[in-house]
Amino acid sequence: MALISKSKDDPSEQAEPSQRPVFSRKNQDAVRRLTWEIASISVHLEELRYFWAKALGISGPQWMILMAISDLDKGDGIPVNAVAKMLHVDSSFVTTQSKLLEKKGFMRRKPAPEDARVVRMSLTDKTYKQLATLAAQQDDIHDFIFEEFEEQELVAFTDKLAALKGRIEKACMKVALGI
Template sequence: MRSNNLNCQEPDKRAQKAEESVVDWCRPASVSADTLLIDGTDGCFLTMIYNLWAFNQHMEAARNSLAKHFELSGPQYTIFMAIARFEGQEGINARDLSKLLQVSPGFIATEIKSLVSLGLLTKSIDGRDRRMHRLQTSDQGRKLLRTNSSFVCKMNDLLFGGLTSEEVQQLVTLSSKLTHQSERTSAILDTHYKMRGEAGQN
């Protein structure tokens, strides 16, 4: 199996004469699945990884800018907008919100407390499970959303406006698949390191 051939080119003859003692080194491939090796190399895969990483940085910067517009922290903004999107008529409970955002219940609880104290959310006992709370945007929170909706639209249009409708639908499908796969990978890694730690203690 070949590695990325861009890293395995024959060295320049002048450099070879100047450093005859240096042995050319071919970087091992970063993937082995046939579907991830395009033309026998991991070049396209790595390009995708670095593009996703760069996009994530820009997404984080955009989120922080939006959060400042709402006078919230980045995590508070994410939680607030998620509740506004999924609260429906009865609100969303903290456990479901934790699963949706892939963060710990303890973290959710801390940020929810802050958002409630700011008057942007209401919290009530879940009628189906009295151990849980149902969360909804308050009148003040909805007013804040309406006031800043044009800025949110402008930012999202700038980020994603270059995509066609078909590409947006494809991205929804692909991002869902990647999220599911990343959850599975995280669970496997957690099990691996837990077993590794237990083995080290024996």
């Protein structure tokens, strides 16, 4: 069924439910295949995370905490809740794991100057040095994985995946609410 182009910005111009395209069986098969491919990619990314984590002597989830801090920290540490949000886990999990990482010398935990109840985490020099030893190997793996993409293609593909993620998050909320 063809639709007349509607403005995405104006909700009043959105297609009525009866006018929305119905996925054909072929499209449903493509959607199913896409979801399996994404699930498989997730499993393989998890394997890579565990490989990198093992190289540092930590768990996969601890590796993810270090990577989140590395990506988010702009020099003054990052709050526990920001890391928890990025990883889609409870703050108490990040707190527990970050204390273990602190004992191993991978991070510092300090109360925020503006509110002592907020703990700000940052990586230690030891961690940055250990991550640097893995960087060349990780770069080689990333080059291999993404060799078929030009930079603009990768950006466009990532944007599409981010939009898909947002819609999946909304779908999860709808299912949870029984809508």
